[in-house]
Amino acid sequence: MAERLLVRALKGGESTKIITLSGKKISKMPSTLGKLTGLKTLNLQNNQISNMCPEIIFLTQLSLLNLGNNLLKEVPEEMKYLTSLKWLHLFGNQICSFASGTCDGLQNLILLNLNNNQLTRLPEEIGRLKSLMYLSLSYNKLTIIPIELCSLTDLSELNLNYNQLVCLPEEIRFLKKLRQLFLVSNNIEVLPEGICDLKQLRILDIAGNVIQIFPQGFQDLKLTEFYCEGNPLFLKLPVIAKQPKDIWTLREITARFIISKLEVEDPFLVQAIESYPEIKDKISQAKSCAICGNPFLSEWLECVQFVPPSKTWKTSKNLDLVPLRVLLCSHQCFDQRSPDLFGIVNE
Structure with a gap:
């Protein structure tokens, strides 16, 4: 079935704009895709692909690539040649790293979906994705967020649910356009003071962390939705104690x-x-x-x-x-x- 679709597409030549091969039990990406140089959308989700074919670098007009639910172990180096790519879906793979130079050519990328993978860290090069507006990394194994991520000044939505984060960088204050921040079920103890500088933030979900207290100025955020259930927030339990004199060094x-x-x-x-x-x-x-x-x-x-x-x-x-x-x-x-x-x- 997949072969017939490709043959038909090849007959169309550069006029072919969309190829959908979802759920076809494909284990190897067809090299003939490289001949469809006018392709705009390529959907290969729900297959068994573990590597990208080298010929994909010729798809320089591709704007949407969906490789969700496959068997990739890294974000492939070939991605850097897809300079027109705007939407990239890599959810549900086994990705634990980025190949060197992957982010270099993705200057037009708007959305990156890496949910349900095995990432324990993000490369510093993530900061090169200057056009990124939507970044989703839920259900990974991230313990820290690199400072370089905070240079993505166009970022509007950041999803870090179900990771192993213990803190966020103070530099998060530079994400001036951030409107939605999801941090559900991590191990975060304290929110950085810089979060109070996010004047565009409207949705914040920190449910299921270990936060007890919020930074001063937090109450001035212009949120429309705020969720914090499952955190051990401080309660009003006053303790009377004798106050010592101030002794400073x-x-x-x-x-x-x-x-x-x-x-x-x-x-x-x-x-x-x-x-x-x-x-x-x-x-x-x-x-x-x-x-x-x-x-x-x-x-x-x-x-x-x-x-x-x-x-x-x-x-x-x-x-x-x-x-x-x-x-x-x-x-x-x-x-x-x-x-x-x-x-x-x-x-």
Whole structure:
């Protein structure tokens, strides 16, 4: 049956635009496909293909390739020659790696579906897919996300459900066009502060992780849907404890003094700090106290503040309050806190 379809297509020559050979028990990609140089769509899903034929590199007008549910073990190198490709489906294979140079020619790729594979890592080269808008990697074995993925500034939807992620890179803040982020059933403990910079984010699903608290500013996201069931979120369980006096290291005292002087643009310090890039970098990591607004470097009190979710959010059931991570510079500020802010202690 597959052979008859190909013969018919070959008679059509360059006028043939679509070939569908889904579920034909094909184990070897037909080399005659390379003669269909005008092909736009090639559907080979639900077969037993383990390798791509070299002749596919001649399909330079191909815009959609579906190799879902086959036996591929890597994203083939031949992909880099398919320079017109916009939609690439590789779900349901046995892919555990990318061949070298695969991403080089895929500058027009809009959608990449790698669901249900065996990926444990993504190559740094993933950042070369500059046109990518939809990336789906659910049901793999990913433990980390490379920083380079965060350079995909056109990305609108990112699906990382059912992996083994423990964290997300802070650089996620660069995904300014991201509208949907799915992180269901991973091992994520903390969301990066950078997620609060995603002003276009509308759907966030973090169900089934181990998140207890959210970064400050999280409540200002313009979400329409937010799901977090199955996370051990902090509850309002106040503990009364005697507050110790603030004892800071000399390093912390010096850092706070320098930072305060830099904030008022002390000319001597501004000029001097330029000669010490390591100190300048360290000071750039300073935070501000949520009560007094004063800066601090490494000595602080970690607290949790409970705020109601936005009325515009469609949320998980029984989510009445969202726990936010708040940092205070001293016990003196802690004594001046509002009633909805609690200190975090280790039992």
